[in-house]
Amino acid sequence: xxxxxxxxxxxxxxxxxxxxAAGTILRSDTPGVWTTELSGVASDLTSxxxxxxxxxxxxxxxxxxxxxxxxxxLAWPTGQSGTLNRVAWNGTAFMAGGAEGxxxxxxxxxxxxxxxxxxxxxxxxxxxxxGGAGWVVxxxxxxxxxxxxxxxxxxxxxETYVEHLAVGGGKFAGTSIGGAIQTSEDGIVWSxxxxxxxxxxVAIEWTGSDFVAMTAKRQLAMSxxxxxxxxxxxxxxxxxxxxxxxxxxxxx
Numbered sequence: 001x002x003x004x005x006x007x008x009x010x011x012x013x014x015x016x017x018x019x020x021a022a023g024t025i026l027r028s029d030t031p032g033v034w035t036t037e038l039s040g041v042a043s044d045l046t047s048x049x050x051x052x053x054x055x056x057x058x059x060x061x062x063x064x065x066x067x068x069x070x071x072x073x074l075a076w077p078t079g080q081s082g083t084l085n086r087v088a089w090n091g092t093a094f095m096a097g098g099a100e101g102x103x104x105x106x107x108x109x110x111x112x113x114x115x116x117x118x119x120x121x122x123x124x125x126x127x128x129x130x131g132g133a134g135w136v137v138x139x140x141x142x143x144x145x146x147x148x149x150x151x152x153x154x155x156x157x158x159e160t161y162v163e164h165l166a167v168g169g170g171k172f173a174g175t176s177i178g179g180a181i182q183t184s185e186d187g188i189v190w191s192x193x194x195x196x197x198x199x200x201x202v203a204i205e206w207t208g209s210d211f212v213a214m215t216a217k218r219q220l221a222m223s224x225x226x227x228x229x230x231x232x233x234x235x236x237x238x239x240x241x242x243x244x245x246x247x248x249x250x251x252x
Contacts (some may be wrong), residue, residue, distance in 0.1 A: 003112075004020050004021050004022065004024045005020050005021045005025070005239075006018045006019065006021075006026070006240075007019060007020050007021075007044070007045065007046050007047070007239055007240065008020075008045075008057075008239070008240045009044065009078045009240050010048045010049050010050045010055060011050060012048075012050030012053075012055065013029040013053065013095070013145050014029055015055075015058070015069065015070045016028045016056050016070075016140070016190045017028060017031045017036070017048055017049045017050075017067075017088060019039075019046070019047070019059070019098055020021045020044070020045060020046035020246075021041070021045075021056045022042055022043075022044060023039040023041040023042050023043055023044070023045060023046050023059075024036070024045065025038075025039045025045065025070075026038045026072040027071055028059070034100070036230075037039055037070065037073065038073065038074075039057075039067065039073050040065070040073060041059075041063050041073065041075075041217060043059045043060040043063045044059050044060045045057050045058070045059035045060075045063065045065075045087050045176075046059045046060070046083070046086070047059070047085060047087045047096075048057060048087070049087050049088055049089050049094070049224075050116075051089025051090075051091070051108075052089065052108040053068060054066050054067060054068050054069050054108070055067045055068075056076070056087050056089070056094055057083075057087070058086070058096045058098075058219065059083070059084060060082035060083045060084075061081055061082075061083070062078045062080030062081045062083075062084060063078075063083060063084065063085065064076040064077070064078050064087075064112065066095065066159060070139070070141045072118040072130045074092065074105070076086075076112065076237065077111075077112070078096070078104055078112040078114035078217075079112065079113075080098075080102060080104070080112075082098050082099040082100060082102050083098045083099045083100070084096045084097065084098040084102070084104070085097060085098045085124065085125060085126045086098075086125065086126055086127060086128045086157075088128040088130050089112060089126070089235075090129075090130025090131055090134075090135060091130070091131070091132070092107070092168075093105055093108075093130075093149065093151070094106050094107075094108075094129055095106050095108060095115070095130060096128070097125030097126070097127075097128050097136060097137055098113070098121065098124070099124055099125075100120075100121050100123070100124070101117070101119045101121050101122045101123045101124075101125060102114070102125065103115040103117055103120070103125060103137065115151060115152075116152075117146070117148075117150075117154045118154060118156075120193075121146045123146055123167070124192075125137055125138070125158050126138065126163065126164070127145075127162055127163060127165040127174065128176035129165035129167040129172055129174075130165055130167065131167040131172065132167045132170075133149070133172070133184075133185065133186045133187045134148050134149035134150065134151070134152050134187055134211045135147070135148045136165055136167075136172050136174075136184075136187045137188075138161075138162040138163060138164075138165055138167075138174060140158050141166060143184075143188075143238070144156055144157055144158060144159065144160055144161060144166075145157045145160045145162050145174065145190075146217060147187035147188055148185075152177065155188070157167065157187075157188065157190060160174075160182055160184075161173030161176050161177060161182070162175060162182055163165065163176070163177075163201065164178055164201060164202070164203050164204045165204065166204045166205050166208025166211060167206065168207075168208070168211065169206065169209075169224070169225070169226070170185060170227055171183050171185045172182060172184045172185075173204055173213075173226045174204065175204050175205075175213050176192065177200070178198055178219075179194060179195045179196070179197035179198045179199060179201075179214060180192050180193065180194050180195070180203075181193050181194075181195060181211075181221070181223070181226060181229065183226035183227070190229075193223075193226065193227050193228075193229065194227070195213070195221040195229040195231060196221075196231050197215060197218050197219060197221060197231060198215065199215045199216070199219065200215065201212055201213045201215055202215060202216050202239055202240070203240045205240075207218055208222060210222050210223060210224050211223050211226055213229075214234070214240075217234060218233055218234045218235055219231060219232070219234060220232055220233075220243075
């Protein structure tokens with residue numbers, strides 16, 4: 001089997017795609033069976049998402065790739081050289097964020113463009129989520145989130161700290177410090193809820209019915225409403241996870 005660090009996984013159209021170090025891309029359309037696909041790049045890939053019928057992966061050196069089936073991948077030039085940490089889809093556009101506050105946006109089939117914002121050149125954007133209430137980005141742990149209804153005008157949300165973000169069930173949810181979860185229906189007003197965990201989360205995802213927040217210590221917390229959380233154990237150390245429509249897929 002493949003022995004490489006995997007950083008992210010996404011699913012769509014009955015296919016799961018995992019990405020990781022040195023341009024690694026794995027694809028699965030059968031539970032438990034993965035094949036290695038050619039990415040055409042040697043850069044570490046840090047994030048992958050699915051939207052509008054395509055997978056989009058990003059990573060170091062400004063790398064962005066796309067694929068309609070997870071098997072054949074094409075470059076999607078960004079014109080950037082910095083690391084892209086996260087990519088997300090909001091139903092209309094893709095947004096990617098990375099080092100030194102870099103934020104990019106692209107419509108399907110279009111070109112990537114730099115999103116101007118007040119903190120450009122600062123921070124390390126590691127969390128992005130988009131939905132009907134707009135975009136929310138988080139520059140990382142101990143940094144406050146920023147919200148935009150249109151991806152153009154951004155507002156700092158004071159005292160709301162998140163490291164990973166997800167959207168589903170009509171709300172945003174973000175992992176914070178000390179086992180806390182922040183939630184918001186509009187990306188503007190946020191509420192904090194405490195899990196029974198006091199550890200750092202490594203990811204949060206929406207399964208279609210529940211938020212699942214994963215830790216680096218073989219634990220996860222689940223909640224349908226983002227308020228009441230149930231803690232469960234895991235057998236694996238993970239870095240990310242996603243719901244493929246019938247089961248939860250994790251990588252590490």
